[in-house]
Amino acid sequence: MINFKDIILACSLVFVMSTASAQVKLGDAFPNIALENNNNVTVSLESFKGKTVLVDFWASWCGPCRLANRKLVKVYETYKDKNFEIVGISLDTDKTKWINAIAKDKMKHQQLIDAKGFDAASAVTFGVEELPAAYLFNNEGILIAINPTEEEIIAQINK
Numbered sequence: 001m002i003n004f005k006d007i008i009l010a011c012s013l014v015f016v017m018s019t020a021s022a023q024v025k026l027g028d029a030f031p032n033i034a035l036e037n038n039n040n041v042t043v044s045l046e047s048f049k050g051k052t053v054l055v056d057f058w059a060s061w062c063g064p065c066r067l068a069n070r071k072l073v074k075v076y077e078t079y080k081d082k083n084f085e086i087v088g089i090s091l092d093t094d095k096t097k098w099i100n101a102i103a104k105d106k107m108k109h110q111q112l113i114d115a116k117g118f119d120a121a122s123a124v125t126f127g128v129e130e131l132p133a134a135y136l137f138n139n140e141g142i143l144i145a146i147n148p149t150e151e152e153i154i155a156q157i158n159k
Contacts, residue, residue: 023127030141031125035112049141052157054086057133060101065132069105076109084157091117
């Protein structure tokens with residue numbers, strides 16, 4: 001006789017395993033994500049292959065994110081001509097607040113939005129559970145660090 005509890009347990013296990021394997025891990029390549037930027041143009045993460053890339057998840061309502069933006073603006077200005085790119089991915093659900101935050105924080109690096117909060121496909125793919133969250137990819141598009149320090153980012157740029 002088939003036990004209903006066993007079926008539920010098996011289905012739950014399959015779901016958890018499939019969700020866990022979908023999240024990027026160290027050594028993985030750029031995920032196949034394309035999002036709209038603040039100029040209403042669709043941009044693919046894979047288009048940055050060939051550069052050291054910091055993918056930075058943030059939101060306009062996130063205080064620690066807004067503080068981190070100040071440092072990221074300085075790092076970007078210093079290293080943008082050294083084959084380095086920062087790709088901000090906002091989890092804002094209000095596009096106007098996102099656009100205003102970009103202007104207020106004077107961010108010149110690439111800005112994308114996935115406007116479904118923590119349920120956004122990009123957040124799920126990366127396994128984002130809190131903000132800010134950052135992912136450092138080398139120039140081959142391989143994930144080499146999660147939430148790297150500024151020193152780790154600079155060391156990778158200088159390689």
